[in-house]
Amino acid sequence: MQVAASATKVLAVPVTALYSRPDGTTFVTTVSEHDKTADVTVTTGQIAGGWVEIRDPELAEGVRVVVGEQTAG
Incomplete structure (x- = not known):
């Protein structure tokens, strides 16, 4: 996908899908094909239209991520 003015x-x-820790690092939660979750620390880039660029060699196109998870109180 093309983000902002990037060619x-x-x-x-x-x-x-982005979350932050108290130390300021940013992560996404990935979901494996066996429904196991894992938090992956990421570096973000440009933001546009509700999407944010992810610069991380551990993630690839097609990896499922948790979006907007809510927990009951």
Whole structure:
């Protein structure tokens, strides 16, 4: 997908898939084909239209991520 004014394709996730830790690092939660979850620390890039560029060699196109998870109180 093309983000903002970039002429090159980038890996991007919905902004609601991003979470942050108290130390300021940003991560996404991935879901494997066996429904196992894992938090992956990521570096973000450009943001446009509700999508944010992800610069991380551990993630690839097609990897499922958790979007907007809510927990009951």
